[in-house]
Amino acid sequence: MNTEDRWAGERLKETHFHPRQAVLNLRDAWSSWNGYKFADYYYDAEYEYFCVRNSCGTYDICPMQKYDVSGPDAEAMLNRMVTRNIANMMENRVTYVCWCTDEGRLIDDGTIFKLGPEKFMLTCGSPCLGWLKKSAFGFDDVTFTDMSDGIAALSIQGPTSCEVLKKLGLEGIETAKPYDIMHFPFHGSSGDTLMVSRTGFTGDLGYELWIAPELALDLWDALYASGEDYGIQPYGEAATNMARLEAGFIMPEMEFNEALKTVHFQHDQTPFELNLGWLVDFKKPHFNGRRALLQERDKGPEYTLTKLDIEGNKPAEKAYLYSNKRCTRKIGYITSAMWSPVVKANIALAMIKTEYLQGDIWAEIYYEKELRQTSKVAKCTIRKKPFWTPARARATPPHAY
Amino acid sequence: MKQYDAIIIGAGHNGLTNAAYLAKAGLDVVVVEKNEYIGGAAVSRELHSGFTYSSFSYVCSMMRQTIHRDLNLTRHGLLLVPYLGTVNFGDDGRTLVSYHSKEVAYNQLRRHSPHDADSMFRFQTDLTRYAQLIRKTLLRTPPDPTSFRPRDIREMLFLAKEFWALGEKELYEYIRFFTISAAEFLDDYFEDDLIKAAMASPGIIGTALGVYSPGSAYILLHHVMGDVDGNIGAWGLARGGMGAISNAIAGACQEHGGEIRTNAGVKQILVRDGKAVGVTLENGDELRAGIVVSNLDAKRTFTQIMDKNDLPPGIYDKAKNFKIRGSSGKVNIALSGLPKFTGVPDNRYIDRGGQGFVGSLETMERAYDCWKHGRWSDNPFIESVIPSAWDPTVAPPGKHWMSNFIQYCPSKLADGPWTPEKRDRFGQTVIDKIERYSPGFKDLIVHMEVLTPHEIEAGVGLTEGNIFQGELTIDQLLFNRPFPGYAQYRMPIKNMYMCGSSTHPGGGVSCACGANAAREILRDLKLPNTVPKDDCYDE
Numbered sequence: 001m002n003t004e005d006r007w008a009g010e011r012l013k014e015t016h017f018h019p020r021q022a023v024l025n026l027r028d029a030w031s032s033w034n035g036y037k038f039a040d041y042y043y044d045a046e047y048e049y050f051c052v053r054n055s056c057g058t059y060d061i062c063p064m065q066k067y068d069v070s071g072p073d074a075e076a077m078l079n080r081m082v083t084r085n086i087a088n089m090m091e092n093r094v095t096y097v098c099w100c101t102d103e104g105r106l107i108d109d110g111t112i113f114k115l116g117p118e119k120f121m122l123t124c125g126s127p128c129l130g131w132l133k134k135s136a137f138g139f140d141d142v143t144f145t146d147m148s149d150g151i152a153a154l155s156i157q158g159p160t161s162c163e164v165l166k167k168l169g170l171e172g173i174e175t176a177k178p179y180d181i182m183h184f185p186f187h188g189s190s191g192d193t194l195m196v197s198r199t200g201f202t203g204d205l206g207y208e209l210w211i212a213p214e215l216a217l218d219l220w221d222a223l224y225a226s227g228e229d230y231g232i233q234p235y236g237e238a239a240t241n242m243a244r245l246e247a248g249f250i251m252p253e254m255e256f257n258e259a260l261k262t263v264h265f266q267h268d269q270t271p272f273e274l275n276l277g278w279l280v281d282f283k284k285p286h287f288n289g290r291r292a293l294l295q296e297r298d299k300g301p302e303y304t305l306t307k308l309d310i311e312g313n314k315p316a317e318k319a320y321l322y323s324n325k326r327c328t329r330k331i332g333y334i335t336s337a338m339w340s341p342v343v344k345a346n347i348a349l350a351m352i353k354t355e356y357l358q359g360d361i362w363a364e365i366y367y368e369k370e371l372r373q374t375s376k377v378a379k380c381t382i383r384k385k386p387f388w389t390p391a392r393a394r395a396t397p398p399h400a401y
Numbered sequence: 402m403k404q405y406d407a408i409i410i411g412a413g414h415n416g417l418t419n420a421a422y423l424a425k426a427g428l429d430v431v432v433v434e435k436n437e438y439i440g441g442a443a444v445s446r447e448l449h450s451g452f453t454y455s456s457f458s459y460v461c462s463m464m465r466q467t468i469h470r471d472l473n474l475t476r477h478g479l480l481l482v483p484y485l486g487t488v489n490f491g492d493d494g495r496t497l498v499s500y501h502s503k504e505v506a507y508n509q510l511r512r513h514s515p516h517d518a519d520s521m522f523r524f525q526t527d528l529t530r531y532a533q534l535i536r537k538t539l540l541r542t543p544p545d546p547t548s549f550r551p552r553d554i555r556e557m558l559f560l561a562k563e564f565w566a567l568g569e570k571e572l573y574e575y576i577r578f579f580t581i582s583a584a585e586f587l588d589d590y591f592e593d594d595l596i597k598a599a600m601a602s603p604g605i606i607g608t609a610l611g612v613y614s615p616g617s618a619y620i621l622l623h624h625v626m627g628d629v630d631g632n633i634g635a636w637g638l639a640r641g642g643m644g645a646i647s648n649a650i651a652g653a654c655q656e657h658g659g660e661i662r663t664n665a666g667v668k669q670i671l672v673r674d675g676k677a678v679g680v681t682l683e684n685g686d687e688l689r690a691g692i693v694v695s696n697l698d699a700k701r702t703f704t705q706i707m708d709k710n711d712l713p714p715g716i717y718d719k720a721k722n723f724k725i726r727g728s729s730g731k732v733n734i735a736l737s738g739l740p741k742f743t744g745v746p747d748n749r750y751i752d753r754g755g756q757g758f759v760g761s762l763e764t765m766e767r768a769y770d771c772w773k774h775g776r777w778s779d780n781p782f783i784e785s786v787i788p789s790a791w792d793p794t795v796a797p798p799g800k801h802w803m804s805n806f807i808q809y810c811p812s813k814l815a816d817g818p819w820t821p822e823k824r825d826r827f828g829q830t831v832i833d834k835i836e837r838y839s840p841g842f843k844d845l846i847v848h849m850e851v852l853t854p855h856e857i858e859a860g861v862g863l864t865e866g867n868i869f870q871g872e873l874t875i876d877q878l879l880f881n882r883p884f885p886g887y888a889q890y891r892m893p894i895k896n897m898y899m900c901g902s903s904t905h906p907g908g909g910v911s912c913a914c915g916a917n918a919a920r921e922i923l924r925d926l927k928l929p930n931t932v933p934k935d936d937c938y939d940e
């Protein structure tokens with residue numbers, strides 16, 4: 001019998017950590033991300049979410065896009081592409097950025113790692129090599145290398161994460177401040193085999209580990225051995241989505257529609273609409289979208305992404321928002337919603353017409369009770385701060401869980 | 402002398418909840434607690450360096466989410482974490498794992514009995530239906546069925562409506578349900594004895610009833626009607642131990658200006674002209690207040706810290722005869738490693754749940770026989786959980802502590818009073834039993850706290866060590882709790898109230914008794930209500 005897989009080309013790719021994760025994915029709950037097979041959850045999404053809040057969990061970020069941006073023009077080129085000023089970035093620091101079209105519409109958000117005077121790494125959720133090349137117009141001395149498949153990356157998040165890394169032998173890791181990068185030898189290797197950044201997408205204490213693919217499984221095994229007594233557990237997309245919403249972080253296709261993939265006029269967003277005005281630095285020289293964003297700043301965004309605490313316990317998924325209880329004046333819509341198990345609140349992110357932010361906000365929530373559709377109208381209260389902000393996420397050294 | 406608005410006697414979680422809501426309404430409140438620690442039966446204690454026991458209550462499910470949210474308990478440090486399923490051990494060497502995941506649980510039940518795997522769906526559905534009805538009463542004051550006040554009539558109508566919504570057949574079933582035994586109830590669903598035993602075990606926890614005693618079916622319901630984040634029947638751990646709950650409520654109470662005094666046992670409630678006016682403390686101090694609220698059980702309140710002559714006739718006897726029988730022990734064990742159990746796969750989804758040493762229905766009933774004869778069970782039912790397998794804050798890394806709840810252990814022994822020596826023999830019985838399922842277990846032990854009803858009463862002042870502050874039988878439930886005619890938190894003495902688990906909805910860490918009592922007090926004071934409505938109505 002011919003055992004050749006006729007569908008080899010159609011199957012999803014497996015990440016560098018797949019062999020270990022596949023064993024633990026008892027429910028075969030896979031989805032996909034950028035062509036990779038990617039766990040939605042492993043056993044129970046809520047359990048995994050609680051590991052992130054109570055002990056620690058690992059999240060496979062191999063499918064995330066990673067680009068090496070190098071050369072004498074690298075910094076200037078990136079600085080013209082993104083809205084934040086990265087000219088003063090120190091080496092071995094990470095910064096959160098976003099980039100826009102000339103019309104000031106958000107293309108994507110991501111992080112920039114400064115690894116040397118002329119060496120950067122840009123990470124983001126969706127492929128953006130095309131946009132990088134376009135953005136390099138006029139800069140001759142910059143190269144882009146897509147490292148997405150060539151780096152194994154694993155996020156470890158949660159209150160015990162620092163202890164686990166200490167136990168792994170990463171000396172001094174507790175001195176890493178948020179957004180710091182440190183380098184460590186690994187597995188007897190000399191030099192800087194393992195890169196660790198104090199970053200993540202959960203709003204909690206956490207780190208991201210970056211290593212060569214051939215060491216991925218060794219790293220996994222060592223990490224899980226160290227984490228055994230600290231409640232380590234892999235978590236997938238479902239738990240991530242819960243944690244990030246509590247932290248108030250935005251997701252593509254939830255809070256924003258990437259500008260380059262948006263068909264309808266202005267169905268994409270500006271950074272101001274997404275409450276990312278703090279990422280836009282008008283003090284720096286020209287950058288992509290500057291003129292449009294200046295205008296937007298002055299006239300104010302039409303919509304504003306808002307954090308809501310909603311009465312009752314029914315998640316307001318996909319709900320419309322109104323300025324009156326009778327639900328006759330529509331003022332916005334919910335982008336993400338959930339019951340938050342740690343905060344014990346019915347939370348949501350919503351796009352609301354800016355002019356209505358001062359008044360009452362009501363959500364018309366649809367839900368199902370044993371197949372029967374029901375709805376209720378619930379009062380919403382605006383929250384200024386993220387729903388979950390534990391002190392340990394900012395403390396250096398992070399006090400022991 | 403300073404005049405408080407309200408004195409709350411006892412810093413159990415209900416007393417603290419009561420105080421928090423009164424303080425939130427602007428009252429000047431003081432909580433006086435006899436122990437050096439607060440929390441009563443919801444407490445975390447480090448009795449051996451590095452190990453934090455939940456000495457008494459150990460898991461949480463009845464806790465009203467509405468109150469957690471309303472009092473901002475998360476901000477005051479509370480994190481409730483659901484834990485994974487329980488492994489039940491049968492006498493015949495079989496194990497039954499109640500997996501956290503539905504599909505996995507189904508496959509596992511089928512390995513024992515395809516019939517029962519199927520019946521489990523009907524069982525869960527029926528229980529959920531019953532639970533949903535009871536849940537709706539938790540944060541409400543029971544109506545007085547003999548009263549014609551509009552409020553009582555409204556509340557009776559509310560109950561009637563909820564009952565009628567069950568449909569005629571279920572209504573009959575439900576009424577029957579209150580009076581039957583757990584074993585009878587389960588016979589209608591299951592064939593397999595281990596499955597029955599596992600499902601029956603919540604029916605005997607904390608009660609002086611056996612699996613075959615009428616009334617144990619309701620106790621079963623009482624233990625599955627709670628939820629964690631809306632998952633009815635799920636149980637969770639409080640990060641840092643059960644004391645985290647009490648401490649968070651205390652934080653909320655203090656945030657609103659409430660005062661909490663420890664080492665301040667109350668000797669007597671002061672009554673003048675038929676009105677409660679304050680308390681005298683053990684140390685002789687006197688405190689005055691417009692209102693006195695007791696967090697103590699009904700028996701203790703009326704027979705120990707009140708003068709019989711201050712009470713209207715009949716109440717003293719009612720209190721004396723209040724059914725509050727001790728039947729449970731608790732053994733907390735610090736371990737140098739995670740115990741391994743025979744016949745249980747070594748994996749994180751099972752290691753991080755609980756253990757139920759159920760044996761069989763017969764074994765559980767025999768254990769009850771011992772209680773009747775004034776002995777502790779020689780082969781007891783033990784419900785265990787290893788909180789440190791989940792909570793990184795309660796034991797050093799790699800080390801653990803195991804909470805063991807034991808049925809049965811009487812408060813009065815046939816052969817004379819409890820002694821430290823008898824207590825230790827009771828502890829030995831427990832670890833002998835665990836060792837049978839976990840060879841090498843004893844070698845892991847580094848410290849033990851053994852609590853018989855005697856220690857439970859001495860520690861938190863639960864009369865006879867009854868964990869619920871009074872049996873949860875129909876004669877002591879809803880409008881009968883603690884006594885018929887006194888179910889609305891007001892006591893026969895003016896300006897005196899009760900807020901502990903002796904009142905509706907009864908025992909368990911729920912905050913409901915304390916919150917309900919606060920609502921009634923504020924009503925009497927004609928102050929705006931600070932207690933929220935429960936959020937379970939649109940389930």
Ligand SMILES: Cc1cc2nc3c(=O)[nH]c(=O)nc-3n(C[C@H](O)[C@H](O)[C@H](O)COP(=O)(O)OP(=O)(O)OC[C@H]3O[C@@H](n4cnc5c(N)ncnc54)[C@H](O)[C@@H]3O)c2cc1C
Binds near residue numbers: 440463667870901902
């Ligand atoms: C061993 C055990 C295990 C349990 N397990 C669970 C469980 O896992 N889950 C669950 O939900 N429930 C459990 N329970 C039940 C639950 O803990 C109780 O129902 C609940 O904690 C009672 O709270 P309370 O505030 O009503 O009263 P208590 O906690 O009894 O508080 C009464 C307070 O009054 C104080 N006091 C007594 N006398 C005086 C005095 N004279 N002066 C001043 N203060 C005084 C006491 O010290 C105490 O602090 C358990 C109980 C026990 C005993």
